[in-house]
Amino acid sequence: MDKNLLDSLMEEKRALFEGISDQIWGFAEPAFHETKSMELQKRTLVEEGFEITEYVADIPTAFKASYGSGRPVIAFLGEYDALPLLSQKADMLKREELNPGGYGHGCGHHLLGTGSVQAVIAVKKYMEKTGLGGTIIYYGCPAEEGEAGKAFMVKGHAFDGCDICLTWHPYAFHVCSMSSLANARVKYRFKGISSHAATSPHLGRSALDAVELMNVGCNYLREHMLPECRIHYAVTNTGGDAPNVVQSEAEVVYAIRAPQNADTLSLFNRVNKVAQGAALMTETEVEISLHSAYADLIQNKTLNEIVYKNMHVFSQIPYTEEDLEYAQQYKNLADKREIEQLKAMAAQFLGEKADAALSEPVVRLMIPPVNLKQGSNDVGDVSQCIPTACFSAACYAMGTAPHTWQAVAQGKSPLAHKGMFFASQVLAATAVNLLEDPDLIVKAKADFDTVMKGKEYVSLIPDGLKPAVLRENQSK
Secondary structure, rough: HHHHHHHHHHHHHHHHHHHHHHHHHHHHOOOOOHHHHHHHHHHHHHHHHEEEEEEHHHHOOOOOEEEEEEEOEEEEEOOOOOEOOOOOOOOOOOOOOOOHHHHHOOOOHHHHHHHHHHHHHHHHHHHHOOOOOEEEEEEEOOOOOOHHHHHHHHHHHOOOOOOEEEEEEEEEEEOOEEEEEEEEEEEEEEEEEEEEOOOOOHOOOOOHHHHHHHHHHHHHHHHHOOOEEEEEEEEEEEEOOOOOHHHHOEEEEEEEEEEEEHHHHHHHHHHHHHHHHHHHHOEEEEEEEEEEEEEEOOOOHHHHHHHHHHHHHHHHHHOOOHHHHHHHHHHHHHOOOHHHHHHHHHHHHHHHHHHHHHOOOOOOOEOOOOOOOOOOOOOHHHHHOOEEEEEEEEOOOOOOOOHHHHHHHHOOHHHHHHHHHOOOHHHHHHHHHHHHHHHHHHHHHHHHHHOOOOOOOOOEEEEOOOOOOHHHHHHO
């Protein structure tokens, strides 16, 4: 790899991409409705000579941008959806909404997608200047948050023909390989009988009672499931706000997580039995509908090693004193338990080096390949079909938790921009390594076959179930 050439290509339009990420931060669009964000990325890629395919897997805000021909085919995955109720003004040290009740980029997808676009454009220019062959594709992937956009794209054969997929995620520290829990998001709708709660309560059958009993039952279930499993719920319909009416309908949405797909399916079936028991106790009916699902993310040894090497190559991020002072203010806001948890994890892999690194407001350490199960991510479905690398890059101050207003507030800072640029460098260099040495792709595929031996990827999403946006369109 000609590092000097790649460095110059990356630096060429650095300010442009910082501006693009800031614009997408401002759009803050919800899952499957990221129209402005998608159009901005598409326009940028068209201007750079990429061929655009729209409506990938029939999803309005999914697209791909291709350059080159033949094998290998290297895919870059990007995202651009925001989170509900996380609107926040930039650079503020207190909660202050930009758009009351609006969305905000609390998971850094404005950086994630933009960094991947910057990388794929740099690789295209590198290919042109060096005569390097192969195909590179950027996938604009909508609706990661709660809607499993990539899982539906996998079911729609969007990634067929790709040899390798590369992606990353903004975080508060660098990890060269991420993993994740499998996840099923399920709606439980209870239907009962309405009646006057004072004059004829005996005639009513409360759907809200059923929801409450289900939640109690699941709380008892927690003792008897794998320690790594997680169950969370939100009551999305209480049946009204009149206490003197027995609620005839109510709904609760569950996120059911487990280390692997098979574990999630098993736990999903147990939670269903709790729901059915609640319906039996209250003489109500329950309708169970799986809304979306994510597979667990499979790591790849060869790709992890390449990413780890490149993270070290580009590790000298030029933070200024102003950057560090800015980060320190947000580190001071962090939950100390979050920091202690990070310290314990880092110490496990880095020993004494961890303490010195974690005393800084910006994490500079590189955590080597580890099996960290952190949340859920629809990259998991891609990784169970194609060798995939997914790493994290520090874009926030030490201790900043994702899905918080503090993450949104830092999303346009030089700290975030520098983390995005670092991630873009690592993505681009990894792609160039793979294009220049196809034997690495052969090794990555062999690693994939070893890990998946005896396993078969089966999406938890039932055949025929369409993404939420297409269900919405059908019902209109």
